[in-house]
Amino acid sequence: MQKKREDYVFVFLLVALTAAFVLWHLQLNPQQLPYFLVGPFVALVFAVLLALKPEYGRRFVDRIRRWRASQEELGGKLFHYQRIALILFFITLLTYPIVLEYKLVPSQYMSYLVLTIFIVAVTLSFIVIADVLKVSGKWGIIFITIIILIAVLRMLLRFH
Amino acid sequence: MNAMPRDAGKFKTGGILIVFDESKKMSQMLATHLRLTTATKSLIVEALTINGAESYITYVLVTRNGGILTIKTSYEHYKSKIATTSSDLIHLLKECTFECWINELADCAFPDIPLDLLSCMWDCMFFSFVCFIFGGMAGYATCVEACITACQIYVSIELIICAILAFFECGCP
Numbered sequence: 001m002q003k004k005r006e007d008y009v010f011v012f013l014l015v016a017l018t019a020a021f022v023l024w025h026l027q028l029n030p031q032q033l034p035y036f037l038v039g040p041f042v043a044l045v046f047a048v049l050l051a052l053k054p055e056y057g058r059r060f061v062d063r064i065r066r067w068r069a070s071q072e073e074l075g076g077k078l079f080h081y082q083r084i085a086l087i088l089f090f091i092t093l094l095t096y097p098i099v100l101e102y103k104l105v106p107s108q109y110m111s112y113l114v115l116t117i118f119i120v121a122v123t124l125s126f127i128v129i130a131d132v133l134k135v136s137g138k139w140g141i142i143f144i145t146i147i148i149l150i151a152v153l154r155m156l157l158r159f160h
Numbered sequence: 161m162n163a164m165p166r167d168a169g170k171f172k173t174g175g176i177l178i179v180f181d182e183s184k185k186m187s188q189m190l191a192t193h194l195r196l197t198t199a200t201k202s203l204i205v206e207a208l209t210i211n212g213a214e215s216y217i218t219y220v221l222v223t224r225n226g227g228i229l230t231i232k233t234s235y236e237h238y239k240s241k242i243a244t245t246s247s248d249l250i251h252l253l254k255e256c257t258f259e260c261w262i263n264e265l266a267d268c269a270f271p272d273i274p275l276d277l278l279s280c281m282w283d284c285m286f287f288s289f290v291c292f293i294f295g296g297m298a299g300y301a302t303c304v305e306a307c308i309t310a311c312q313i314y315v316s317i318e319l320i321i322c323a324i325l326a327f328f329e330c331g332c333p
Contacts, residue, residue, distance in 0.1 A: 007302075008301055010301075010305070011304045011305060014304060015304065018281040018282055018285060019282075019285070021278055022278060022282050025275075035279065036279060036282055039279065039282055039283030040282075040283075040286040042283075043283065043286035043287045043289060044286070046290060047289055047293060050290050050293070050294070054294070057290060057294045060290070061291045061294040061295040061303070062295075064291065064299075064302055064303055064306055065298075065299065067306065068302045068305070068306060082309070083305075085312075086308060086309065089312050090277070090281070090308075090312075093274045093315065094274050096270050096271065096274050097271055097275075110266065111262040114269070114270065118319060118323065121315075121316055122316060122319060124312075124316075125312055125315075125316030125317075128309055128312050128316075129313060129316075143310075144313060147314050148317050150314065155321050155322075155325070158272070
């Protein structure tokens, strides 16, 4: 029960931080509102489709819960650090827009800030990747390969 | 002066634009122009205005989000970096230096990557409602965490790709 409460608090913290950041961002960049509406709209369509086929929905949720349970069981210390890494990663990366917006760092030191964010973010993500690979084995490798392909594709689209 | 709008595009990917401008009006015009045409690019579009009479430079930095920073500095500071003074427009060759790499990394990664993370996490909040329908609050908590973990991996891979691209952008082997 205590564990469950911990899980809820952790997720509530993530959701609250995300919502606060999105609201702050949209307040400054209201033109990006459509960009943030696409996700909820697609999610709604996805939810409706799964509600029409409840057996698929249940199977989907069961699979994620099983994966999460095995991560908790097999991950050991990595699982514990992974949660801390997740929160720290989020805070580190989203520090940049705040620093930029309120000019908290003089422009000549911005390169040091970029380097710090890069090193911290990559280090923290290695903890998460190690945890995923340790728990999920070959499925973890496939999952990360798919994410790499999507990231490469998006980067190519961004620069062309 | 007339060449400015056509040539400004060259500076989207780096370089320094030098304008001899004693009246100091040109820097403002140029900044406005660059703001309109290259607002989507980041900190590397730069314009220098050399004030002949007082030998300082008005350094105009057009940022990705359209903001303009103006810094006054000594001309001597830049003099050594300038390859040629035969033209009003001078494009500096990128060198394989740490400074170049970090600037290219910043240009590639920010502010797009934090925005990607934010929108990915935002989408996770909504996609996880499917798990709420079929698995209640416990299902929602599990899905949010799993989804946000995927966002973190995705964004960090984007960062690493940017670091590699920056390395090549600076002409490093």
